[in-house]
Each structure stands twice: as C-alpha cells, then as structure tokens.
C-alpha cells in the first residue's frame with residue numbers, strides 16, 4: 001500500500017517506521033530540517049519492543065509523491081492549518097486521510113475541507129517522544145491504532161489498511177463507531193493530560209489523593225456532558241469507565257502534553273481543553289474543572 005506519513009515526530013516516526021520496516025511503500029512528508037536529518041541519518045526508533053532504524057523515502061512536497069493511497073497525519077494540532085495545502089494535493093491525487101491527532105477539533109477542519117468520504121477517523125494509544133537527537137523513543141507497551149470510516153465505509157480500503165498495520169505488528173482495531181471512540185479517548189486524554197500537566201506529576205500521584213479523585217470525576221463528567229451536547233452517543237457510564245481506565249494505568253504514566261510542557265515546548269491546550277471550553281460555552285454548560293485546568297496551563301501554552 002502507498003502510505004504517506006505527514007510528520008516524522010513521536011507518533012508518525014514510530015508508526016511510519018514500523019510500516020516501512022515491514023516492507024510497506026512508506027513516504028514521509030516532512031519539513032526541510034527533518035528532511036536533511038532523515039536523508040542523512042535515517043529514522044531511528046528506540047522502542048521497548050526492540051530498537052530499529054530504517055532509511056525511508058522522504059520528501060518535502062506532496063506533489064513529488066506518486067499515487068498516494070493512505071495519508072497518516074501525525075502533526076500537532078497547531079501545525080495542521082499550515083499543512084492543509086499539502087494534504088489537498090494528496091487528496092486530489094486519490095488519497096484518504098487518517099489523522100492520529102489527539103482531540104476532535106481537527107476532524108471538523110479535515111471533513112469540511114475534503115469531505116467525509118475522504119477522511120477516516122483515528123486515534124492512537126502510544127507513549128513516545130523525540131530525544132535530543134530526534135530519535136523516536138517509545139517508552140511503554142502501548143502502541144495501538146483505532147480507525148474507521150466516518151460515513152458508511154469502503155470496506156475493501158479499510159481491510160487493506162488493517163492488513164498493512166497487522167503486517168507491521170501494529171495492534172489495530174477497525175471501529176464501527178470511530179467518532180464515539182474518538183470522543184471516549186478525548187475524554188480520557190483531556191483528564192490525563194490536564195491533571196498530569198497541572199500537577200507536573202504522573203497520574204499515580206493524583207490517584208492517591210481523595211480530593212484529586214473527586215476532581216477527576218467532576219472533570220470527566222464535564223467532558224461527557226459537552227460530548228452529549230454535541231449529540232455524540234456517550235452516557236454517564238463513561239465517567240466510571242474513564243476512572244477505571246485511569247486507575248488501570250501504570251502509576252508512572254503521564255501524557256504527551258506533560259512531556260512537552262517539561263521540555264518547554266508549545267502544548268495543544270487550545271485544541272484539547274480549550275476546544276471543549278469553547279464548545280461548552282456555545283451550549284451554556286458550566287465547566288469549572290475544565291476552566292481551572294485551562295487557566296493553570298495557559299501561561300505555558302506557547303512554551304518557553
């Protein structure tokens with residue numbers, strides 16, 4: 001399958017690297033500096049499942065990619081807008097887009113620009129980051145992709161994607177209700193990233209404290225109410241489900257937002273907690289926990 005990975009960072013580099021290693025025709029679409037690194041040194045992945053390196057095909061312009069079929073978008077939300085012209089070229093040349101960004105805001109932009117038939121829904125569960133040498137560092141057992149059609153799907157295409165992922169030993173789930181799954185991850189992620197970032201501590205610290213446990217429950221409830229106001233098929237049971245999911249995590253687990261914050265990088269505050277806040281306001285829903293998280297992280301949202 002002709003797979004394009006846009007962004008060779010912690011997520012794109014890991015999944016794209018595994019796909020390239022398995023023999024798929026992977027092209028990384030990157031910016032100039034990363035192009036130079038990748039063409040000179042290759043892509044290095046340091047994973048708890050075993051380190052590996054690949055020398056993938058790399059380009060800086062979408063027009064240089066022949067017959068793209070699947071485009072995995074692994075950018076930070078705040079970089080998506082600037083990448084839209086390149087994505088447009090890939091869609092014009094026949095590709096479907098699979099975004100793996102956190103949150104749901106990007107789905108509005110992608111589907112309103114390219115149409116719901118050209119965009120899949122997707123999420124990934126992984127704990128990875130870039131080290132000082134821009135190597136991908138994959139630190140926990142998680143490395144799972146969930147994807148599916150937003151509309152009634154093109155089954156053959158979805159099966160082809162699934163086969164490629166399985167061949168690359170990427171645990172994958174083809175979802176029949178991907179938008180609901182995205183909102184469920186969004187609920188979990190908003191809580192995990194918000195709390196680990198505000199506390200500057202892994203989740204285990206919050207889960208040992210009775211006051212924090214009450215705060216976590218209230219925060220999850222707020223996100224669920226906003227999701228339901230958006231006509232997403234969620235229920236209050238998601239509060240218990242999400243709490244259980246948090247409690248089942250290794251206590252040392254943190255979030256990509258917390259890792260970025262610690263590195264002094266820009267964080268996706270506006271597309272994660274901020275998008276929910278804006279949305280809550282539209283539906284006149286009061287969300288005091290979300291507001292607090294947003295306020296406490298706001299001074300740091302643009303990084304150092």
Ligand SMILES: NC(=O)C1=CN([C@@H]2O[C@H](COP(=O)(O)OP(=O)(O)OC[C@H]3O[C@@H](n4cnc5c(N)ncnc54)[C@H](OP(=O)(O)O)[C@@H]3O)[C@@H](O)[C@H]2O)C=CC1
Nearest residue numbers: 007009010011030031074075079083101102126127128256
């Ligand atoms: N890391 C994690 O553990 C997880 C992250 N996520 C989500 O995945 C998404 C991606 O995150 P992550 O991989 O961590 O982010 P990274 O910052 O590690 O990677 C994003 C990459 O995008 C590149 N980039 C930016 N603009 C462009 C562009 N126009 N064209 C091509 N490449 C570009 C940047 O490269 P450069 O600046 O070098 O050009 C950067 O390396 C986010 O939404 C995040 O929330 C989800 C689950 C877990």
Ligand SMILES: CC(C)(CO)C(=O)C(=O)O
Nearest residue numbers: 124125126189255256257
């Ligand atoms: C849920 C989690 C922690 C793992 O995929 C994540 O998405 C993140 O850290 O951004």
